[in-house]
Amino acid sequence: MEDNQLRLFMESGIYKLNSNALFIDPVRILNRSYTRVRVSPATYYSRFFDSSNSTQSPKAIEDSRKRKRKQKKKPQSLNEREQIADQRHQEVKPFLLKAHEALLEATDLLKDLRNLRNDGCAAGGCKELSQESSELSFLELGSVWQAPLYEIVLNCHQDDKTSQDGGSTLVRSIEQRVTPAFNNLIANEESCDIEAELFNHKYIIPKRSCFYMSDLRQIDNLIPADSDCGFNLIVLDPPWENGSAHQKLRYPTLPNRYFLSLPVKQLCHTSGALVALWVTNREKLRGFVQNQLFPKWGVKYAASFYWLKVKANGMMTGELDLFHHRPYECLLLGYCDGKDTHSGNLTKLNPIPDNQVFISVPGDYSRKPPIGELLLDYLPGSRPARCIELFAREMITGWTSWGNEPLHFQDLRYFVSKTTEK
Template sequence: MASSVLFKSSDGAVVGIDIPRSLEEAQVLPGQTITRHIISTHPREAPWQTPEPKKNTTRDVSASAAIAELMTLESVKSALGMARTSHNGPWCLPRVSREKTDVPPSTVQARPGTDGNDNAARPHKRKHKPSSSLLPLTEDKETVFAGAFVPEQSHYLLGTIQSQHEAFLQDAPQFDLVVLDPPWPSRSVKRKSDSYTTVHSTEEARELLSQIPLASHLKRDGLVAIWVTNKASITDLLLAPGGILGQWGLEPVGEWIWLKITSTGEPVLDIESAWRKPWERLLIARKVGSRIMPPMSTKVILGVPDMHSRKPNLRGLFDETLPKGYAGLEIFARNLTAGWWSWGNEVLLFQQKHHWVPLEDEQDS
């Protein structure tokens, strides 16, 4: 079975990854063989054509944000050059698509409010464990619960940040890595009728993130990785004096970039576009005073996008940075990872059985 890592530069700064395979690998513990394929979209073959804005947008961007964008652009150009000269294989693995399977789409799919909303959906309860609405679930082998696959040694809190706050404080251990994919405000997401719920403003995002008791559950030399959009206001919310990282007692230590490419290895958008960028960034931070290594080198991850809101699973990519068997947590998760904790009001979204087919039934497109 091919690995999710399709290629990697000698220094590890450029990595090609197959996103569906990374999610499949995350369903089992490291070293185990995957047992099923996730149903995906067809890989895009050609870049999107995006109209450019009529007015000059650079004047609305601060000098620091403009410099950061230029640095990201240079990292992307360098990574593309390396990949094109040294990689001769495919840019993604064969995928299982919906029309190639007999698995029907979900007829009912809850769309609760944001993770900061107390009116969002409450956690599922196991019939034989009435109190489990406030407890993570732990299994020594994979199980199926409420129509969802629960990977081995995975733990989850299904509910909002507010509703599961006390359960997290009481039961969660300390973690080596915390990954967050916050529901940042996004006009493009709001235009999609089937999109996930986002917050409405950066202030609402600040309020939501401020409620997460992250500092008390991060090991002294642990790392925090936060997916961010390309809006300068989002980065400022995290990094500016008095920002979220400061509230959590963290300092930035590096940045990874997910460059979205087509099945032919081209960026899905013009990298010079002023309107939209073909990448998302992952800001990495550590505790102030941590003994962990000095600032990390920028890493560019090349990957063909899958369904909207699916990102590469990062468990394997942090193996070279963190201790063997490190403890991981994903907040605002939409799927589970074997051996990890996951927390969010859509934490079982992509664990539902209708998103998967057994390995023996695969029908790759």
């Protein structure tokens, strides 16, 4: 059974641990969006692959951690809001521990985890595509008055067969399309990924995907004229306000009240939409979402999923009970009614199981794993579903990506050549 699970994992990037938990490999999932290139596992998994403790078994490391926890002093008394947060943590903790135990018991999967960073690229099996030493700052480019004048070049590959001397020859050409880079819906309707150029930097656009790069003031342009063209799945990863100066240096944040103006209701498909919102573990934020944000958007809470972060050796990236730096994040799920949901469409959906846990090795800072496939069984409306990610920093085939830097992880530096892999 485990061998079959591992074989499916190699193809899909998803490994079912038990009825409550999954392990996912974001690189394998993302690579389904590409035909000419693949996501570089070495670049994606840039953290949590140190060699320390590599000779110890996961059980030995966990036993060592338990001893250290017992030696720690009791925490200081918590205020009222912190007590609520701790109570929420204690409620979900058994599900997280059960999921982690299931991971540690999947020995074949654990062996594969140690190779995630070099998967398919060992011994020169892949070729790096970009030697750029710096990245474009889309935030700076989009904030200047010249932004509407900046253009991006899309290079679409055309394969044509020509007859010659009784035979046929494959001739490959490139058709270029130039279009405004900002405040403009840019689509790749091809069945293969294409390359784009902006200020001498190159980007990979997945097959059958589109993006709209703008600030919050332009998002209304994505509202469809006909709600039948709205979205069945809306995923959001907002840059929540944060008092940490360290985090503000990594990416700019916005006051939480700004997100009240997001036109979530107007983006919904006529059959309704499942809304998936990434939140931090701060109780102040959870209260804001529950009491203000979801009601303003017209979203009814349905369930919570949890992303448990582990290292390549299978151990959690931090102490589970460490109050301010817990190794998991929460995805709040809710439904937004569409025009025809009065007919009972939402009640016919598969019920979303609460407290589901998905486990993965984290990528770059603030980069979320692709979770759309985990939610497809719970979407209202017909298939194929229309999906959008707000505040996106990368793209997925079949999705619309909106934000002020949806091309961030589409930079050529994050990919390797597929034609050279073994």
